[in-house]
Amino acid sequence: xxxxxQSPRYKVAKRGQDVALRCDPISGHVSLFWYQQALGQGPEFxxxxxxxxxxxxxGLPSDRFxxxxxxxxxxxxxxxxxxxEDSAVYLCASSPRGSTSGNTIYFGEGSWLTVV
Amino acid sequence: AQSVTQLGSHVSVSEGALVLLRCNxxxxxxxxxxxxxxxxxxxxxxxxxxxxxxxxxxxxxxxxAEFKKSETSFHLTKPSAHMSxxxxxxxxxxxxxxxxxxxxxxxxLTVLP
Numbered sequence: 001x002x003x004x005x006q007s008p009r010y011k012v013a014k015r016g017q018d019v020a021l022r023c024d025p026i027s028g029h030v031s032l033f034w035y036q037q038a039l040g041q042g043p044e045f046x047x048x049x050x051x052x053x054x055x056x057x058x059g060l061p062s063d064r065f066x067x068x069x070x071x072x073x074x075x076x077x078x079x080x081x082x083x084x085e086d087s088a089v090y091l092c093a094s095s096p097r098g099s100t101s102g103n104t105i106y107f108g109e110g111s112w113l114t115v116v
Numbered sequence: 117a118q119s120v121t122q123l124g125s126h127v128s129v130s131e132g133a134l135v136l137l138r139c140n141x142x143x144x145x146x147x148x149x150x151x152x153x154x155x156x157x158x159x160x161x162x163x164x165x166x167x168x169x170x171x172x173x174x175x176x177x178x179x180x181a182e183f184k185k186s187e188t189s190f191h192l193t194k195p196s197a198h199m200s201x202x203x204x205x206x207x208x209x210x211x212x213x214x215x216x217x218x219x220x221x222x223x224x225l226t227v228l229p
Contacts, residue, residue, distance in 0.1 A: 004159070033216060042120075042206050042219030043160070056215065091159060105217060107152075107159040 002026075004108035006092050012114045013082045021077045021111045023092030031095040032075050033105065034067055038088045046090075049075060082115045089113070118143040118211045122220035130228045135194040137223045139181075139207030142188065149190040150208040150217065151181055160206065166190060177201070202227045 005024040013019050025032050031050055035043035036059075046065065048056040051072035060067070064082075069075040079086055089110040095103045123138040141147055148167050152160040164175025171183040181192045190207060204224050208217040 031215065040125075040222075042208075042221045043217075044219070045216040048215050059216075093160075104162055104165065107161075109157070109159040 004092055004094055004106055006108040006111050010112045015115055016081050018080050019082055021090050023075045025094030029094035029096050033093040034077050035091040036088045037091055043091055084115050087115045118209045118218050120207050120209050120220035122207050122223050124223055126224045128226040129197045132196050135197045137192040137205050139190045140188050141209045143211050145211050147209045147211050151192050152206045154204045197227045199227050
């Protein structure tokens with residue numbers, strides 16, 4: 001597609017429910033990132049994939065958070081047993097190369113998660 | 117570790133006035149610096165980036181930023197604000213082999229008629 005696509009755009013989950021958020025990166029992009037943006041804050045890094053390999057998951061806040069990108073394209077962020085503090089916008093981003101700093105990272109519109 | 121500080125969580129300017137959004141970074145190695153804009157209910161859009169070429173970087177929509185190593189700053193400016201510039205602006209940094217961006221907490225720009 002033309003840009004990074006995320007679904008669902010809006011999700012309301014009851015506390016304790018599991019959720020899955022999908023990201024479809026720009027076609028051919030090697031790198032894929034997940035960020036969490038709390039209300040009134042800047043995005044915070046969660047995890048990074050280069051193709052299907054998860055090379056960095058240092059930002060995942062707990063073992064309730066899990067991400068995968070099994071075929072090196074679409075990625076899913078799964079949150080188990082959601083809690084109210086998980087309420088945030090989850091941003092997916094992709095970049096054309098697997099190399100590092102200085103490359104432009106393209107963001108999707110985000111998935112807004114509200115845990116009630 | 118690198119970090120970014122954006123001074124002023126809210127900035128208001130009159131239409132046609134100068135826009136100045138401040139960003140200071142902390143890094144022990146030469147940084148790559150970015151400004152992103154976020155409109156309501158939308159994702160982040162890259163305005164401009166500094167990658168160690170020219171210190172004055174021109175971006176989209178008439179914005180520019182100047183990298184000042186001595187001041188560890190990368191402030192964003194636009195000579196004349198337009199109503200459509202109202203949005204949230206984020207400064208971000210990455211260094212060395214780090215793949216991810218570290219963002220500031222953002223500055224909400226309001227443009228008054």
